[in-house]
Amino acid sequence: MNTLTRWVPRLIIITALLHFVWAFVQPNAWAAIAGDGFWRTVVDTEAGDYFAREASVWFLVSGVTLLAMGTLARHVIRTTGRLPAQLGWYLVVIGIPLCVFYFPVTGGWPVVAIGVLALLAARRPVRAGETVETVEA
Template identity: 35%
Template sequence: MWAYRRCGWLLVAIGVIHCAIGLLLSWGILAAWSEAGWWHSIERSGVMHMDRFAALWFQVAGVSWVLLGWLTQQWLDRLGTAPASLGWALLVMGLLVAYVLPVSGAWLFVALGLRMAWSPRQPRSAA
């Protein structure tokens, strides 16, 4: 029950960890990007800098998970349960990523998705 009631905060933690790892792993890319100037510097003169593109979207994904986690936690705090479909979506996403990149944090989404998909049984109120 503890983990279910805090699924949103767990997703926030995954997003923060993702952003931190992205900053550490792409520090050199970000430094070169900064030297080039940020404005319109991923694609210039028909040349696409895929390293900068990947670094950007790595951070966008992490921030998106932080926001989704916060929203999920608000939902849990107000309603007591989250939609099982969100858990299933996180599970499927985690499995797809784990299939192509087994040594990754995708397994965190598998575990979190399973926990969210099967919410604890709520006692039925006597009517």
């Protein structure tokens, strides 16, 4: 397993953690969401704080999604010794629309960069003599 293969899941997990932090540090609407009881608290598009509520929820959901992708990638690497190329494609496909729609200021650029790194890592063959680390069940 090469260094790039080991670092891609770490970078995805770090990005997920940054999403969690930003979901609660940015000007957010968690107090309003909790005050309204959570249920259907982001459906009123006419509400004055609609965009703050929506951003709060989407940063949290994106963090969970990235965390799932990163930990699953780590598991796949430990099991097979390789990073699947589709992980890189998923990240690129997620990041490009963010870059296009929110150009130039967006967090989509790091997602695209990590996706490209994942594609590069997936192209590298397992070297002769390398062993696959197995996960104890």
